[in-house]
Amino acid sequence: AVVSTQSTGETARAELDPSDGGEVGCGELGSAEDRQPGAGSEEDRQVKKQPEHIVREYGLRSKHEEVQETESDTVEEEDVLAVVQDDETCSIYNVVGPEELHEAKKVEIGKLKEFEVFEVVPDTGKKKISTRWVVTRKSDGTVKARLVARGFEESTEWPTNSPTVNKFAVRVLLGLTTTPGWNLRSIDVTSAFLQSGEIGRDVFINPPREFRKPGHVWKLKKTLYGLADASRSWYFTISNALQEVCYLSRIDRTTFYGKDEAGTLIGMMCIHVDDVLVCGTNVFFDRIKPAIKMFKLGKVESSSFIYLGWEVKKRGEEIVISQESYAKMAREDMLEALQKITAPLAAEEVSGEVEEVMRRCIGKLTWLSTQTCPQYSFALLDITTKKPWTGREVKALRKIVKGVHANQIVFRALSWDQVSLKVYADASLGNLDGHKSGSGFVVYISDGEVSNLVAYSCSRVKRVVKSVFSAELYAVSEALNFCVMLRIFFGDILGRLPPISVFTDSR
Numbered sequence: 156a157v158v159s160t161q162s163t164g165e166t167a168r169a170e171l172d173p174s175d176g177g178e179v180g181c182g183e184l185g186s187a188e189d190r191q192p193g194a195g196s197e198e199d200r201q202v203k204k205q206p207e208h209i210v211r212e213y214g215l216r217s218k219h220e221e222v223q224e225t226e227s228d229t230v231e232e233e234d235v236l237a238v239v240q241d242d243e244t245c246s247i248y249n250v251v252g253p254e255e256l257h258e259a260k261k262v263e264i265g266k267l268k269e270f271e272v273f274e275v276v277p278d279t280g281k282k283k284i285s286t287r288w289v290v291t292r293k294s295d296g297t298v299k300a301r302l303v304a305r306g307f308e309e310s311t312e313w314p315t316n317s318p319t320v321n322k323f324a325v326r327v328l329l330g331l332t333t334t335p336g337w338n339l340r341s342i343d344v345t346s347a348f349l350q351s352g353e354i355g356r357d358v359f360i361n362p363p364r365e366f367r368k369p370g371h372v373w374k375l376k377k378t379l380y381g382l383a384d385a386s387r388s389w390y391f392t393i394s395n396a397l398q399e400v401c402y403l404s405r406i407d408r409t410t411f412y413g414k415d416e417a418g419t420l421i422g423m424m425c426i427h428v429d430d431v432l433v434c435g436t437n438v439f440f441d442r443i444k445p446a447i448k449m450f451k452l453g454k455v456e457s458s459s460f461i462y463l464g465w466e467v468k469k470r471g472e473e474i475v476i477s478q479e480s481y482a483k484m485a486r487e488d489m490l491e492a493l494q495k496i497t498a499p500l501a502a503e504e505v506s507g508e509v510e511e512v513m514r515r516c517i518g519k520l521t522w523l524s525t526q527t528c529p530q531y532s533f534a535l536l537d538i539t540t541k542k543p544w545t546g547r548e549v550k551a552l553r554k555i556v557k558g559v560h561a562n563q564i565v566f567r568a569l570s571w572d573q574v575s576l577k578v579y580a581d582a583s584l585g586n587l588d589g590h591k592s593g594s595g596f597v598v599y600i601s602d603g604e605v606s607n608l609v610a611y612s613c614s615r616v617k618r619v620v621k622s623v624f625s626a627e628l629y630a631v632s633e634a635l636n637f638c639v640m641l642r643i644f645f646g647d648i649l650g651r652l653p654p655i656s657v658f659t660d661s662r
Contacts, residue, residue, distance in 0.1 A: 251290060251298045257365075259290065259300035264366055267302065270349040270451075273360070273373040283359045283372055284308045286381075304360055304381035313356075317387040320409040320427040322526070323598075323610040323641065325463065326566070327648075328410075328423050329474045330600065330607040332434040333568040337422075339434045339469065341460040343453035344393075347429035350450050351378050351388040352395075358382070386428060393426060396446040406644040413439045418650050420571070432462055464526060474566040478527050482561035485519040489556045492516065498549040505544045513544060513552055520555060524613075527562050531555060532613035533593060540615060541588040570602040575654045576609075576638050576645075577601050582616065582630035584623045592616040592626045596634035598641065600653070609641065627661035 251259070267273060285308060289301045332339045344350070358375040362368070378385040394403070401411035401424065411424040413435065422435020424443065433443070458469045465476045493516065496509045505513070517535060524531040534555050538548050582594035595613035599606040612633070620626040638655045646652040 251292060255298045259298045263300045263302055266346050266349060272349050272377045272379060273375050275368060275371050276374045278370055278372045281359055283361050285361050301380055304379045306382040311383045315383040315387055317390040318408040320425045321407050324407045324410045325425050326609050328425050328432060328434055330566045331423055332474050333472060333566055336436055337434055339457055341456045341462055342431040344429040345451045345453040348378055348380055348385045348389050351392040354378055396449055400442050400446050404647055406640055412648045413442055420648055427463060472568060475563050476527060477561045477563045478523060479561040482523060482559055486559040489516045489519060493553055493556060499546040501546045503546055510544060516552060516556060527564055529611045536593055536613055537587060540591060564608055566607045567605045569605055571649060573602045574600050575656060576641060577656050578634045578638050579658045580630040580634040581660060582626040584626045587615060592620050594630035596630060598638060627659055631657055631659055
């Protein structure tokens with residue numbers, strides 16, 4: 156759900172009908188006192204579900220109560236969509252005042268002009284894409300407005316995918332950071348999509364009402380937020396710039412590295428959309444500076460920062476990552492949600508309401524388990540493979556939630572000319588619901604004395620296994636398959652292929 160506010164700030168509109176291509180639309184302002192309790196369609200009931208102060212203050216109405224409007228007053232593409240934040244129980248609407256809103260719009264249009272995103276051209280009747288203002292109030296109280304194209308109105312006959320960084324690559328980078336003489340930087344690129352290259356096709360958009368010139372439209376010169384290929388265009392822009400001064404990994408297309416004349420690694424860089432993580436010597440930072448300076452940068456942090464939801468801290472000669480803040484917040488939210496539901500008997504199937512709460516909790520736990528807390532992986536696998544859920548699964552989930560705490564993953568300095576890959580694989584036969592089997596592995600990079608975590612996995616065996624030996628063999632083969640890929644990755648950046656050692660408890 157979203158609250159939609161006209162650019163004048165005089166009215167607020169809301170619509171809860173997602174039937175228009177999944178897009179949230181707009182209804183008309185009205186008096187809440189005029190509503191008939193208990194009557195109306197599903198849309199009426201949805202409006203009644205909104206927080207009481209929102210209904211009272213903004214007079215939300217369903218489509219059946221819309222006031223007939225003239226064409227000039229119809230809600231058009233420049234209406235504001237205030238971002239909604241979900242707190243598990245109700246929607247909290249970030250509604251801003253008209254002066255704040257107008258100023259935020261001016262700032263955003265200034266960025267569009269600064270980066271030469273569009274040009275004003277005569278309207279010759281060609282197909283145009285509508286736009287929306289997406290507004291949010293940031294944690295520091297400032298208001299940010301972003302003009303977003305409704306990209307779904309444009310056909311997508313061209314590639315729209317773009318790579319994102321792999322977690323193992325980031326862990327390798329953090330391990331390299333502990334090398335004596337290396338530095339670590341987290342760099343944020345401001346308005347990244349607006350700094351991408353030429354769009355390569357004709358795209359016309361309807362300008363916002365406040366900045367509209369009669370008889371003219373905007374022709375995009377660069378991709379705008381909301382276009383299907385916006386992320387892809389930005390990736391190739393920054394990738395092409397960095398490949399002028401760095402090498403691109405064959406395994407992870409968001410990882411770049413540099414070497415000196417002797418072929419020794421001097422730095423590594425990972426890119427996740429507009430978040431850049433760099434480590435290396437001063438020589439490497441000097442080398443990439445011209446490529447990075449091509450873009451307008453935001454915050455640059457070093458000793459303590461958040462990257463991909465990880466809290467990264469430098470502790471002496473070590474690098475430590477954790478999710479302490481998220482784990483604490485998630486535990487409180489999950490405990491509160493689970494306390495509000497009534498668990499059925501052990502063998503009784505859960506209701507739809509209980510299942511929804513369980514799904515939300517499992518989503519939070521899965522994020523923790525795949526990032527920094529592998530200890531929850533198998534317990535979650537055991538619950539998620541059981542269907543339908545009963546009171547037993549509710550009890551098991553509560554037990555997991557009560558024990559939630561954050562891990563600290565520590566990266567220490569290695570002798571990189573002597574490293575090898577060590578992988579520990581294991582599996583069990585028929586230990587999951589329906590006589591399915593589970594398997595998993597953990598991969599470390601080690602120099603014989605110190606080992607740093609690279610990757611881990613826990614999943615269901617995706618083929619028929621009829622013995623413990625075959626289940627264990629499957630786990631080893633999956634681990635080796637992953638390690639062979641890692642070996643090539645390390646071969647690129649280190650210049651040598653590290654040996655692989657596999658450990659399993661099966662004879």
